[in-house]
Amino acid sequence: MNLLWDNGLFLLKGAYYTLLITVVAMFFGLLIGIVVALARLKGNLPVRWLARAYVSVVRGTPAFVQILIVYYGLVDYGITLGPLTAAYVALSINVGAYLSETFRGAILAIPKGQTEAAYATGMTPWQALRRIIFPQAARVAIAPMGNTFIGMLKETSLVSVITVTELLRSAQLLVAQYYVYMPFYLGVAAMYWVMSTLFSAILEAIEKRLSKVY
Amino acid sequence: MMIQTNGLSKSFGGTEVLKTIDLQVAAKEIVVLLGPSGSGKSTLLRCLNGLEELSGGSVEVNGVRVASDMPARKKSAGFREIRRNAGMVFQQFNLYPHKTALGNVIESLLTVKKLPRAEAERIGYRLLERVGLAAKKDEYPSRLSGGQQQRVAIARALAMEPSVMLFDEPTSALDPELVGEVLEVMRQLAQEGMTMVVVTHEMKFARQVANRVVFMDGGIIVEEQEPESFFRSPESDRARKFLNQLSEH
Numbered sequence: 001m002n003l004l005w006d007n008g009l010f011l012l013k014g015a016y017y018t019l020l021i022t023v024v025a026m027f028f029g030l031l032i033g034i035v036v037a038l039a040r041l042k043g044n045l046p047v048r049w050l051a052r053a054y055v056s057v058v059r060g061t062p063a064f065v066q067i068l069i070v071y072y073g074l075v076d077y078g079i080t081l082g083p084l085t086a087a088y089v090a091l092s093i094n095v096g097a098y099l100s101e102t103f104r105g106a107i108l109a110i111p112k113g114q115t116e117a118a119y120a121t122g123m124t125p126w127q128a129l130r131r132i133i134f135p136q137a138a139r140v141a142i143a144p145m146g147n148t149f150i151g152m153l154k155e156t157s158l159v160s161v162i163t164v165t166e167l168l169r170s171a172q173l174l175v176a177q178y179y180v181y182m183p184f185y186l187g188v189a190a191m192y193w194v195m196s197t198l199f200s201a202i203l204e205a206i207e208k209r210l211s212k213v214y
Numbered sequence: 215m216m217i218q219t220n221g222l223s224k225s226f227g228g229t230e231v232l233k234t235i236d237l238q239v240a241a242k243e244i245v246v247l248l249g250p251s252g253s254g255k256s257t258l259l260r261c262l263n264g265l266e267e268l269s270g271g272s273v274e275v276n277g278v279r280v281a282s283d284m285p286a287r288k289k290s291a292g293f294r295e296i297r298r299n300a301g302m303v304f305q306q307f308n309l310y311p312h313k314t315a316l317g318n319v320i321e322s323l324l325t326v327k328k329l330p331r332a333e334a335e336r337i338g339y340r341l342l343e344r345v346g347l348a349a350k351k352d353e354y355p356s357r358l359s360g361g362q363q364q365r366v367a368i369a370r371a372l373a374m375e376p377s378v379m380l381f382d383e384p385t386s387a388l389d390p391e392l393v394g395e396v397l398e399v400m401r402q403l404a405q406e407g408m409t410m411v412v413v414t415h416e417m418k419f420a421r422q423v424a425n426r427v428v429f430m431d432g433g434i435i436v437e438e439q440e441p442e443s444f445f446r447s448p449e450s451d452r453a454r455k456f457l458n459q460l461s462e463h
Contacts, residue, residue: 105324111308113304113306113308114308114310115312116265116308116311117302117304117367117370118305118321119264119265119297120263120265120297120300120301120302120304120327120371121294121295121297121298121301121321121326121370121371121373121374122297122320122322122374123297123325123326124294126323127325127326131321131325132310132321135312136310136311136312143445198458213312213354214311214312214354214355214356
C-alpha cells in the first residue's frame with residue numbers, strides 16, 4: 001500500500017494520459033463517425049462503398065493490430081509518428097468506425113415523416129439534417145455513445161505497448177522498478193474502475209436530462 | 215392556373231400508381247381528391263411538391279414548372295421553390311418532437327426564410343392564435359392531443375405564407391371527437407381564399423367546402439364534378455360503387 005502512495009503522483013499522471021487519449025480519440029472519432037455515417041447514408045456508390053469498407057476493416061481487426069500498424073508499420077512508408085500521436089490516430093480511426101455505426105442507426109431511427117415535413121417547408125437536405133434529424137438522432141445515440149466512451153477508456157491500455165506512458169504502462173514501469181506486481185496492477189485496476197464509474201454516472205445524468213426535454 | 219400537371223405518371227418498382235394525370239386547380243379553388251385506398255390520390259398530392267419523384271410528365275405550381283426529364287439538380291431546385299409556395303399537412307402530423315409548438319411553426323421562418331427570431335416568433339404566435347392554440351405555444355407535441363398537433367402542423371405549413379395548401383388525409387389519424395376542430399380550421403382557411411387540395415374521407419367536408427371533387431381509381435382521374443352533382447349523380451360506375459360502399463357504413 002505504501003508503494004502505491006509513494007508513487008501516486010506517477011500513477012495519476014498515467015491516469016491523466018489515459019483520460020487525455022480517451023477524450024482526444026473520442027473527439028476525432030466523433031467527427032469521423034459523423035462523416036462516415038453520412039457517407040454511408042447519403043453518398044454516391046463509390047463513397048458508400050469506401051465508407052463500408054472502412055467500417056468493415058476496422059471492426060473486423062483487433063485494435064491492438066491497428067495500433068501496431070500505425071506506430072510500427074507506417075515507418076516502412078516513411079511515416080514516423082510519435083507514440084502519443086500514433087495512439088491518437090489509431091484509436092480515433094478505431095472508435096470512428098464504431099461510432100459511425102451508432103450514428104447511422106440513430107439517423108435511420110428517425111421516422112421518414114420528419115424529413116418530409118422539413119422538405120415540405122422548403123428546407124434543403126442539409127438544413128433538414130442539421131435542424132431536424134441530428135438533434136433527434138443525438139438523443140438516440142447518446143446511450144450507445146456512452147458505452148463506446150467507456151469502452152475506449154479501457155481500450156487505451158493497449159497503447160502501453162507503443163511506449164505511451166498511460167495508466168497501465170505507469171504500473172508496468174513501477175513493477176519493473178520494485179519487482180512486485182499485485183499492488184500496482186490492483187491499484188491501476190481500481191483507478192480504471194473509478195474513472196469508468198464516474199463517467200457512467202456523468203453520462204447517465206446527461207441522458208436523463210436529454211430525455212426530459214421532450 | 216395555380217396547379218397544373220401534364221401527363222404526370224408515377225411508378226413504384228414495376229407498378230404504375232399514377233397514369234398520365236392531367237389535373238388543374240385554379241387560384242382559390244378547393245379541390246377534394248376522393249377514391250378508394252390505393253387509387254393514387256395521396257401519391258398524386260405528394261408528386262405536386264416533389265415528395266415523390268415523378269416518373270413522367272410535369273408539375274407546375276404557382277408558375278414554377280418541374281418536368282420529369284429535367285436534370286436532377288434542376289428538379290430539386292424547382293421543387294424546393296414549389297415547396298416554399300405550397301404548405302403540406304400530413305396524416306401523421308409529423309411535428310418536430312424536439313421543438314415546442316411555437317418552435318415547430320417558426321422553424322422554416324428561421325431556417326429557410328432566415329428571419330430574425332423575434333420577428334419569426336411574432337408571426338408564429340399570430341399563426342398559433344389563428345388555429346386557437348396560442349396558449350399552448352410552449353408545449354412540446356407529446357403533450358398535445360392529436361387534434362391540437364394537427365392544428366399546429368397547419369400553422370407550421372401556413373408560416374411560409376404558401377399560395378397553396380396540400381392536405382394528405384389530415385383527419386384520418388384522429389380520434390373521431392377531434393376531427394371537428396381540424397376541419398373547422400380548414401373551413402376557415404377555405405373562407406379566407408386559400409387554394410387547397412385535400413385528400414380526405416370526410417364526405418361532409420367535401421360536400422360543404424369543396425368547389426370540385428376529383429374522383430380517382432386505379433391511378434387515373436375517373437371523373438371531376440361539383441360536389442353536389444357528384445354526390446347526387448356520379449357519372450361513372452366506379453364512383454357510384456365507391457359512394458355506395460361508403461353509405462353502407
